[in-house]
Amino acid sequence: MTRQTPSAALPTIICIDIEPDERAPDPERQPEWGGFEALAHQIRTLRSDIADATRSPAHFSWFLRMDPQVAALHRSAGWAATHYRTLLTEFRAAGDEIGIHLHPWRWLPETRSWSADFADANWGRHVVRTGLQAFRDSFGRPCHTVRFGDRWLSGAILREASSLGVRLDLTPEPGVKPEPPGESHHGLMPDYTPTPIWPFQPSKRNPAVPARRGTRRGPWMIPMTTVEHGPALQRAVERLAVSPRAAGGPYTGWIDRVTTEWIGGWAYDSSAPDRALTVVVYDGKTPIGAVLAGEPRADLEAAGFGDGRHGFTLDFGSRLNPRPDHTMSATILGTGEWLQGGLVDLRCEPRLSQTHRTLDLGQAFVGPVLDDVLDDPHGRRHIALPMRSNSAGPTVSQAFRHLMTHQRASSLRLSTPQEAIAALRVQLRGRAPSR
Secondary structure: OOOOOOOOOEEEEEEEEEOOOOOOOOOOOOOOOHHHHHHHHHHHHHHHHHHHHHOOOOOOEEEEEOOHHHHHHHOOOOHHHHHOHHHHHHHHHOOOEEEEEEOOEEEEOOOOEEEEEOOOHHHHHHHHHHHHHHHHHHHOOOOOEEEEHHHOOOHHHHHHHHHOOOOEEOOOOOOOOOOOOOOOEEOOOOOOOOOOOOOEOEOOOOOOOEOOOOOOOOOEEOOOOEEEHHHHHHHHHHHHOOOOOOOOOOEEEEEEEEOOOEEEEEEEEOOOOOOOEEEEEEEOOEEEEEEEEOEEOHHHHHOOOOOOEEEEEEEOOOOOOOOOEEEEEEEEOOOOEEOEOOOEEEEOOOOOOOOEEEOOOOOOOHHHHHHHHHOOOOOOOOEEEEEEOOOOOHHHHHHHHHHHHOOOHHHEEEOOHHHHHHHOHHHHOOOOOOO
């Protein structure tokens, strides 16, 4: 792709949450963290290519789970820092930043299950103290950077974190409405619909909005990069659309099942049997999500469809339009081919519909959607993209390859949060936190 004249440097923060592969592991057995190990290897192989494309060093931000759930599973909240000390030392030597990632999970003995407690301020402060003390014990210094899990945030826990040395928070997701997670929980996440897209110092009462002039204090909030998902996905699909292929072409696939919670099926390219295709799911005429058809299925392998890794599922969550009646269908991205078994009528209770979504590097098709941000004529002061540590695989590679070949690649600066705030001091017209 022909590069345009380089524009102003755009701080780009890649936030990697290091946590167990399962969200709610069985406490009777130690959980696996293999996803992180695979992703660490993948980032190691991508780092130099990213640096070449952006013409600057590539720095990542790693956020370690250090909270009561980890303490219950491993008998130490700082287990990951000890177990992966060699890897973390390598990251720090490469210029990366290490922070903490905190979830308010608490174990309920009566039901033998985990529940996310967003409501109990005392429990929240305990979670913060547990994590920050574990970090200090592990690294011999206070932790300056935090990401709270599932958008959990309140004035009480932010004040607690600030009193213990936290200077930067990368939790807010602008435009996202409060909604509960799918698992057991108590309380709701904050309302981020009024949150700005640029860094700010928060109001004492509501950390999702900026403080008034003259009252600004405490940590800097660095919002994640969100987009109005439906329109952004539609534009990305249209940019990649082609004329429908003649019948008998190499593409085929089916929608196997649609429930009120998810849609599943498979997609296959006979001209490239081991290639995983991207499937775009529609609610009526509106695209609501994209997913990589790369899940292993023994029935497909037995039927001769390559290695069988061509299945997909997409959880609806808050993607569905806020009405009871829906017509579901799916297409193979960029081919004009619709999956058979489509136009499935679905009826379910009206639910919260999110207009904005965070651009997660572990999600399929995030690269083309990110073009809406990179090509924004009004510009952004920074980009902040999260990903879970179990996201390793082709989806992550595709997302980074897309970034590296974008016409603005040379203006991207993969920065730590500290570096990003330092670069934005003039725009922010404020004082960035010192190291």
